[in-house]
Amino acid sequence: MTPPSGITRVTLLKDLRLEWRSKDAINSMLFFSLLVVVVFSFSFDPSAEESRQIAGGLVWVAFLFAAVVALNQTWAREIRNQVLDAYRVSPAPANALFMAKTLGNFIFVSVLEALMTPLFIVFYRLRALGPSWPLLLVAALGTWALVVNGTFFAAMSLRTRSREIMLPLLLFPISIPALLAMVQATTAILNGEGARFWIVLLATYDLVFTTVCLLLFETILNAE
Amino acid sequence: MTPPSGITRVTLLKDLRLEWRSKDAINSMLFFSLLVVVVFSFSFDPSAEESRQIAGGLVWVAFLFAAVVALNQTWAREIRNQVLDAYRVSPAPANALFMAKTLGNFIFVSVLEALMTPLFIVFYRLRALGPSWPLLLVAALGTWALVVNGTFFAAMSLRTRSREIMLPLLLFPISIPALLAMVQATTAILNGEGARFWIVLLATYDLVFTTVCLLLFETILNAE
């Protein structure tokens, strides 16, 4: 028997290889994120002082929408020829699949963010007043929060009619605390204030939701 | 022969009846737009003076995202059992179908906007300094701009892989002038300034793009 972590690894590698091979998703997501930044800067004059002050919120809203578009595609490959059924009849554990998908999405969305952030910085001439390395931590924790829930709810919305619209409907309400924490932490850090509380909150949120999603995923996967 | 306008009418009526019958799309879009407004207000503290000043931009970005999600579903019904092929082998003109879809989307997105606007007004405590009726005109022209291009590009992205991501990729760049005009006009009106220039710009944009889309749609529809 391959251990669960082994299956997570092969599944993740397979996904990454396929993404890499087609480059479809990557290219289009890149372009999409560029567009989002541009659309935002057209809508919110980046040279205006006001826009700069809410840049923390702007960045996260842009990430959120980009992530929703990306997450909607997560399971597309697995249900195309009902490949998911092949997974379900095999002895491989459901959680290995969930972890692989979550990690894959995490990598994907992180790359997106890494590409969008410089654009935002350039367009909005952002400058942090305090040390900015905690932003990395906030970004990682916040992205994980979006992605772990997003992957779970995307799997859930597989079983529903009008799949695409279902994901934001389920994901947004539950992600509100995480979103708030991310925005607040970002703004605090940019303004040189402490964000310890928010980081702890985010970390707890991640921990709780990852655990519960792992506990529940098998049920979701095996529901017809 | 039924004249083109007659076919537009029956197709539009059919779509509206189906929407109405399931109410799925309407309800979920309602909730989605509420969520967008809420997410925006969490990200951009509405009580802060800065956010209120960019509310014009916020509103339009929210509309844009909601419209993209809505437009992505436009053709879903027509390609489900390849019904589009049935349309193509019939003598009905392609443009009748395009007008029907565009009108349907226009109604749909307008309803969305009509519902989101009061929420924005309440949450952001917006108040126009000048007369606000030109906003209606701006909204109608702006929505038409989004919808006519959106319907066209949604039809175009039917033929591509990863359909959902394609729409924003095609739509956003082309819509940037319209978006800019909408945002500027809205801000001007809210601040009690004149917006004549922007309105004329929008109207011209609408006229040009509607004509071109009508001219090109038949080609798009018949491309495999």
Next chain:
Amino acid sequence: MTAPAPVIIVSNLIKQFGRFAALRGVTAEFSGGKIFAILGDNGAGKTTLLRTLAGLSQPSSGEVKIFGAKKFCDVCQQVGYMAHPSLLYDEMSGMENLAYFARLYGITDIEYCAEVIRAVGLDPGLVRPVGQYSQGMRQRMSLARALLNDPKLLLLDEPFSNVDLHSATEMVRLLAGTRDQGKTIFIVTHQASLLEGAADEFVWMEYGKIVERTRDLKRLEAAR
């Protein structure tokens, strides 16, 4: 009956998908008032040929003449097309579907639609949406749609696959009756034996070419 005149003339039809040629020079004449069964291995190009005849797919080179017309839209009033998918709206009842498609052909007579439904052995009073029909019922309704404009030429793609033997034989009987009214019918299928008594000619395709035309199925099957 007078001697049937050629209804379809296909000359040197070539259809390429990228590097791959699905049709590699099909040249043939088909006379009217007959049932042609188009047989061949997977990937032989049967569906491609039918779609090209129906004007849904533009040939890379070569020419199709239907009733003497080169442009499909000139004769689309006289052609009925039934594909493997149903080409019907799942959410509407059979009667609503036909009423809509009838309008596309300029027919407004509801009673006539009901008659067509009765002709394929269904009940026009059924209020259930087509999506809830059984596979066999759906295929019949799909045939009704193709018959709607009382076409002189019928193009049917795999009408019997996934249909049980009983329903299939009944459909064959119906088609034979239609042929006896002077219509020309093309049927693509893998179940040639069903058409043994009914078809006037069996057309064998291989690698994008018509390689044999015969009246004798037994001999054809022995040879292949």
Next chain:
Amino acid sequence: MTAPAPVIIVSNLIKQFGRFAALRGVTAEFSGGKIFAILGDNGAGKTTLLRTLAGLSQPSSGEVKIFGAKKFCDVCQQVGYMAHPSLLYDEMSGMENLAYFARLYGITDIEYCAEVIRAVGLDPGLVRPVGQYSQGMRQRMSLARALLNDPKLLLLDEPFSNVDLHSATEMVRLLAGTRDQGKTIFIVTHQASLLEGAADEFVWMEYGKIVERTRDLKRLEAAR
């Protein structure tokens, strides 16, 4: 060979979809080392039965015992399942597909995967992605996937639909060979005549029940 022991015991299986019962009390025993052909009209419940056997669908009531185990996951190592969709990733080559699925069963031996592909009459060296295979090749590859874990029990849903006669007879021959190695095989199909020589028993389903089991297809077809 010794007398085959019952491999599957199904007792009073009921599967409801809302108000509709797709399986209405199926009770049967199937002994090992045989080919069972499951026949019946559209909507008889064949696919539902097979999916229930494969643990993909939970019965509303009743019980399935495979190799004496009540929970499917305990015996999933010994069952192979092939559905109507291919259950393969269109973007990967056949070899890559098999290598991935093999890992799910804890098999890491690449050479073994190549052998399985050769066994179904394909070339393991093919680099084309499965999406570009012809229908017949894809069906074979799908069968290879089902055979991958060297299962003692094979469940196949319409393996021959849309496959040309030639490929189909070859697949039947392959399956008969597998049966002769002591495997038990269930085949759902509408083309019973293909299995005339090969199947050990024909099972006729009607309205969610098994109504007849016989060795004599001719008699069965005459009766139905």
Next chain:
Amino acid sequence: MKKAFPILAVLTAILLSYALYLALVWAPTEQTMGNVQRIFYYHVPSAWTAFILFFINFVASLVYLIKRRPAADIIALVTAEVGVVFCTVVLITGPIWARPVWGIWWTWDMRLTSTLVLWLIYVSYLFLRRFSSGGQTPLLAAALAVLGALCVPFVYFSIWFFRTQHPQPVMGGGGSIDPRMLHVLLINWLAFSCFAFLVCWARYRLEKLQRDVDEAHAMESLLNPRGSVR
């Protein structure tokens, strides 16, 4: 059991009218806010009732996940539905009250925001129930309910810093409330809880009946030799 229903209904009606009398007539008028303050007797009991219902929904969903009992699923469904209704009442009475008192309809205050988020979560729950196809709706819904309930503490923590304009809790808080007002409030709460319970019960029976009918149809199609009448 069935006979208890009309009796309870009558009792609830009496209680509700008594509570209405207390709230509109008997309770003293607030000095600063005036009569508009009387909406308080609907606003607060609705909020408490909604919270209780959502809590029951959480417990029932957990029970369903563990025991897979259909009854638990029905309870989860009806408490979510009725809870959303009561929560909506809070969200409507609040702004009605806020407009004359604070001069605005809405503010991003911690209490208001958390109520809104709670409402959003349970509306999305109802959406999932409506949109999911097939027989596995209960499972998906239960999973979402558990996640949603877990989210609630985070909501509270993430918005605690919002400057608050909203009055502090009556119970366990400062307790600076006229005892007569408290009395009216508690009676109203009792009446609302009884009413909510009654509605839940009626809805439970309706849903149960609906499922029994479906079951009977399926059974009928089991017995009918030609399958269901399709």
